[in-house]
């Protein structure tokens with residue numbers, strides 16, 4: 348039995364005051380008190396403050412990115428040890444915005460995945476195809492390649508302590524959600540790929556859907572057998588909307 352996970356990716360939004368208010372509202376709404384595990388992923392600079400405010404409220408903390416290196420002369424980067432130090436238990440790796448806007452390739456994403464786990468963080472590995480890739484029929488090859496590189500670098504055992512998020516690029520921030528059937532098809536593909544190496548690990552792997560998840564479509568998506576929760580962008584910035592999504596993922 349896989350416990351659903353709902354992660355709010357706040358991206359580069361809000362101020363310190365707004366982020367604090369948002370998490371206070373989520374605590375008041377008891378967003379993390381239902382059946383699903385709930386985490387928020389604020390910008391790096393707000394992590395400590397959000398950890399302090401969410402403490403004890405069953406709302407976990409994740410970061411949006413991590414450096415693949417351990418420490419040292421990497422100006423502007425944040426290490427996995429630092430994220431663990433300020434209370435993160437999760438970190439998103441390979442988000443499509445990192446891949447497309449900041450040139451992260453599959454090999455770097457795999458190194459970030461490994462760096463996160465070295466410090467006890469659970470990586471949320473993002474995969475997903477662009478609109479052009481989907482329309483040309485390349486979706487299965489793209490998603491399989493993105494998973495396979497991490498499998499080769501980290502090994503299948505590493506997936507026992509990881510989460511995968513399927514985020515079709517064409518559905519991110521566009522209001523265009525994958526249908527429940529489209530999401531299920533890709534989630535089953537991902538699980539099958541892991542199962543080819545280890546069926547037990549595949550059966551317990553949580554695979555989240557991301558891309559224009561809203562209160563209005565969450566329940567239908569989460570009802571799919573291989574959809575184990577959501578990675579939520581825009582809708583995670585509204586406490587009431589996000590709390591409704593979290594409730595939809597509960598048992």
Ligand code: 13P
Pocket residue numbers: 356442514518519520521522557558559560578579580581582
């Ligand atoms: P939206 O929910 O705003 O489409 O963003 C999805 C996403 O990228 C979450 O990581």
